[in-house]
């Protein structure tokens with residue numbers, strides 16, 4: 001199941017208590033205080049990984065705790081440190097403190113680590129209190145409490161290209177022919193209920209990651225259809241690829257109108273999305289009505305400055321070209337970013 005939000009309590013371990021004891025050995029008189037310090041409590045650490053793609057592990061876990069440090073020992077031995085509690089989350093996870101609403105960290109790289117709650121230090125053992133005036137202190141300190149927080153984990157996928165379009169335009173079919181992803185494909189709207197990611201090879205260059213976002217309709221930003229819950233995944237993609245189709249028999253559908261309506265949705269959600277590099281993919285070019293409309297559509301979108309390609313995911317016509325077309329869009333974006341630095 002795709003889960004992209006979770007709220008949990010995280011508690012670091014308490015430090016171990018200091019020990020109060022005296023050195024008692026044969027032939028040693030007045031051995032002196034020798035109780036060790038408590039061990040440090042375990043931290044709660046969040047680590048980004050590529051091995052999971054949703055936050056479903058945290059859907060039913062409400063509280064996650066690290067272990068406490070052990071009490072100090074005899075002979076000034078420090079108690080054992082408590083074990084850390086490690087939370088593995090997918091790359092692209094943002095961590096917020098729910099009390100302050102402050103973004104604590106955005107985990108964008110594999111292996112990136114963040115200590116969200118520090119374990120408490122161990123308390124002092126009584127040997128620490130030895131002095132000229134008090135040679136037999138019994139004083140110790142208890143371990144310090146570990147930090148506690150209530151945090152929200154939020155996943156925003158990081159993809160190079162997001163396929164955006166009305167339901168049933170063929171987004172899932174496209175990702176299935178371009179990449180290793182195998183999403184469900186259906187002749188009914190909203191077949192895709194959660195985003196799919198796929199990796200697409202790009203010649204001698206680096207592979208790129210493509211996301212198939214569930215279908216959008218007018219009013220999505222107000223909760224129509226599957227609503228805005230998936231629009232946020234588009235926020236972190238470099239290139240928005242609008243997938244359009246020529247529909248006959250649906251008076252309220254038209255490829256240009258569809259495009260304009262979805263641009264409005266993106267704008268209402270986050271106006272910055274309009275400045276994102278975009279391309280247009282006309283799918284279903286195996287159908288006669290699509291081929292007939294192609295020239296006019298190409299002229300329209302190219303006039304807007306949008307690279308345009310017509311493909312058929314069903315017959316795989318022009319799919320190899322699409323693979324490079326999208327890679328070029330991503331790569332040019334990279335070059336531009338390098339140049340801006």
Ligand SMILES: Nc1nc2c(ncn2[C@@H]2O[C@H](COP(=O)(O)OP(=O)(O)OP(=O)(O)O)[C@@H](O)[C@H]2O)c(=O)[nH]1
Pocket residue numbers: 165166167168169170171172173174184185186187188189190191192193213214215216283284285286287311312313314315
């Ligand atoms: N003729 C034709 N049909 C296609 C083509 N690509 C996809 N389809 C069909 O269009 C329908 C919808 O395809 P999907 O890939 O599930 O569409 P989607 O955009 O992912 O739809 P949602 O997940 O509901 O948003 C399916 O019946 C596909 O077989 C194509 O190139 N030509």
Ligand SMILES: [Mg+2]
Pocket residue numbers: 171172173183184185191192212214215
């Ligand atoms: Mg789909």
